[in-house]
Amino acid sequence: MKRNRVGFNYAIRGIFTALQTEYNMKIHFVVMFVTLFAGLYFQLSVFEWLFVLIAIGFVLAFELMNTAIELVTNQLFPGQHEDAKRIKDISAASVLIAAVFAAIVGTIIFAPKVINLIS
Ligand SMILES: Nc1ncnc2c1ncn2[C@@H]1O[C@H](COP(=O)(O)OP(=O)(O)OP(=O)(O)O)[C@@H](O)[C@H]1O
Numbered sequence: 001m002k003r004n005r006v007g008f009n010y011a012i013r014g015i016f017t018a019l020q021t022e023y024n025m026k027i028h029f030v031v032m033f034v035t036l037f038a039g040l041y042f043q044l045s046v047f048e049w050l051f052v053l054i055a056i057g058f059v060l061a062f063e064l065m066n067t068a069i070e071l072v073t074n075q076l077f078p079g080q081h082e083d084a085k086r087i088k089d090i091s092a093a094s095v096l097i098a099a100v101f102a103a104i105v106g107t108i109i110f111a112p113k114v115i116n117l118i119s
Contacts, residue, residue, distance in 0.1 A: 014064065015064070018063070018064055018067050021067070022063070022067050024063060024095070025060075025063055025064075025067070028059055028060055028063055028099075029060075032056050032059075032060070035052060035056065035106060036056075038110060039052055042110065042113045044109065048109050051105050051109060052105065052106070052109060055098075055101065055102035055105040055106065056102065058098040058101075058102065059095070059098045059099050059102050062094050062095045062097075062098040063095050065091070065094070066091045066092060066094060066095045069087065069088070069091040070088055070091065073087045073088055073091075
């Protein structure tokens with residue numbers, strides 16, 4: 001039980017470390033809070049919340065994993081290396097895919113509500 005609690009603390013520390021060191025992580029957090037407030041404002045249905053939360057979770061989790069992969073890659077390849085380039089590009093692509101699909105989910109859910117609000 002104690003072990004689990006300590007492990008949880010390490011994981012939370014990992015989120016803060018990524019927030020401090022990764023500019024993209026800060027952007028993801030800002031977008032997450034804006035989306036959550038928008039969700040509360042527009043009173044999303046349970047179904048809509050599920051999609052929004054899954055999309056946010058995927059983006060944050062992939063960004064954290066991408067950060068870890070970058071750190072490992074920097075240790076494995078201190079200099080310029082074609083494999084380091086491939087690894088980082090592919091890892092970054094995983095975040096991009098998650099972010100693009102999250103943006104699509106956000107657009108499908110929020111666009112009609114925003115249009116309805118301003119028209
Ligand atoms: N050791 C390396 N050898 C060759 N190319 C590299 C190497 N390190 C990075 N690159 C190239 O530069 C790009 C950016 O690398 P970098 O480590 O700055 O990642 P980043 O995505 O900008 O990280 P961050 O999210 O921390 O800003 C990589 O996607 C890759 O194409």
